[in-house]
Amino acid sequence: MEEKQFSITIPEKIVEEFDLENEEEVILSIKDQKIVIEPKKKVAGNQTLSLRWFLIPTTVISLLFLGYLIYTDKSQIALVGAYSIANFVLSFGVLSGVFSFLVFFVKGKRNQITTQSKDIYWRNFPTILLSFIVILVFSLLVFFKVIGLVFIGATFDRYTATLLFFVFVGLVNYFMIYSALSITPAKLTNLLIFVIIGGVLLAMITNKDYQWWQFNFSFLGTIEAKSSWQFNLTLMFSSLLMVALIDGLFVELQKAIPHSKRLTILRILLTLTALDLGAVGLFPYTETGPFQGVHNQVAGYLVYLIVALIVGIKWLLPNVTKEFLSISYMIAATLVVVVVLFQWTSYLSLTAFELLAFMLAFSWIVLLLQNLQKMAQNLNNSFLVKIKLNPKKQVVETKEDTSGK
Template sequence: MAKKYEIELPDSAFEKTDFSTNEELSLSVNHKQINIRPIKVRDQLPKINIFWYVIPAVILSAAFLIFVNLKSITTIPITGDDYSIANGALILGGCSGVLSFLVTFIVTKILGKGPSKDFYWRSLPTITIACGLIIAFSFSAIFWLFEQMFKGARFDIYTATCFIFVILAALNYIMINLALTLSSGVITNLLTIMIISGMLFSMLTNSSRDWWRYNFSFLGTAKNSTSFQFNITLIFTGLLMIALVDYLFVSIQKRYRGYKIQVLRWLLIMLAICIASIGIFPNNPQFHILHDRISMWLVYIMLILIIVVRWVLPEVTKQFLTVSYVIGVVMGAEYIVFKLTDYLSLTAFELFEFGLAFSWLLLLLQNIENLAQFGQNLFVIKIKPIDKK
């Protein structure tokens, strides 16, 4: 016969939930962890009123239709022309999506509801601009793909307006949902998506197809037609990383104190500043020396982090330390091979080093995120069997 158990929760933990006493809840066990949540799945999802994302889409779609009518346009291409579905979706979608995120974030923070209440106001501009950049990069890539698939396709203004409406409504919903579920994990994903999509976009659309014959930094120079996109990606990646570190360490310091945790925090902030500075000072002739020195500082800080992580990261695991040292050794070996042989080109060396460094940085942020989560939401409970009499 199965035993019955009761769980004693402290009041401080119960107050963080929306549960009521005597409410029936569901319990699941996953990876040796117990999760307690509402029985109905819909109670766990953000409640987004349909009018929040449909009405702005209707208004902007109507504005698009009126505009093309005033211009006496009869058919609209997917991309290419000034008056195309791609440009309409990019301009209207970027404004609508960013505004939806901004309004939702501000309202929920003022009301003290949702995850936005745990973020600082100073992080809002960086996160908002990062969202706008991701929308721009994503739309550019998607419509470039559509153009390759449907070459020469044109639509009448009413069909094009319907496409615009669907795109705007979907984007508004995604951005509102993002603001309602914002977390350190989401920001880490935004950081990853932004830097990868921004660099890929610059590689695919730049004017020089032989950029790889020079070096990775060539993408940010004045010789590259998409240097602005490349550099702005680096700048806001650095700023977004600062916002993430700022958010995480406030939570961590509720449980872990001392100078070691501050050393880790400032090393990460300096690393983020170096990333942003590489975008601010591209490898143009007037900034060449400064650009190279900042790049070297970036490498030095990465090596320092890998070496000291075992002392400055609380509760660090042997697995993470092993991965850190392996990545450090591989990066060092690549540097020696690059300097002593002609096996690796400068571009290949930079791409390999960037891939390894960025992968390790994501692992480190994931470990810090786990510490922040447990440090803020860790409570002592008791599980004891119910005696049957």
């Protein structure tokens, strides 16, 4: 029995965006119960380019490291410590990674290589770069802290140290290059989650001996707290990330739904929420000085903005799903219960109240951002496919899907 042949008609928009040619081979695969079509030459090209370019800066930096050890006549170097492999990785390795990120992000924006960062705008680039630097440094600090506990007092000769340095810096460059090539609005949301949760947890851990929970959640940002800058910087940094993410999402949404007053109002409210979050960190709680009471005011505004968003989301967000509405109302109801248990019955302590309110509000914001991403993806990059059976072949006709579903 002769095998049936099928053909697919690809929209002109896709052909132009990926620079496809007639009779060109593409790769069709099934991933997570989805049919994925990828240009063959682009997939192979990306892997070769990444391997080549992450090895180049790694080799150069490693040779400079070896040259420095020879020049300073260092025969042994510690794994961790004041003068160690760890310190060199945290300085020269991070600089190498930042340079690699810059190069590949610029190449991607200029369409010199295939990248997913085309929807990332230049005005948001500084915040994104700083985000990845913070994550990289934080990860390296934790990694070398653990390594230092496992290999106490370990030292290596200059050549073994150079080999270890090469491996560590290679991983740094690969991470930064991969990030520059694959960054998307969805990954920015994951970045936001990592930054805010990681920063808050770090502030809690570093203040564990101060029993901060006996005061309130805001104590983590006060001058009495140990390393309060970590907590405040986390809030301000998360604010910048939210602004960058909101900006990119709404640019894409307004391409599909131009001149929408409801979307404009939603964008303004979300941006104000992000800026207010940053203000909570910028003005820590204090009972003296010129900014006395400012922290409580901006924290109160944050609550009002979240409530306004939850109540008005049905009218502000086009094609909002019933599932998301139900979750929104459940979170709103839970917030009301938390307020009642704290203010009217005194069942909850101030710390428990602030923690619960923060987690509920942040969870809802993340859900909203994910729904906005899905909507932007469906409106701009989804196509409704209609299959017609033909005696000779099966022809697939496509038309752009603007339903948002």
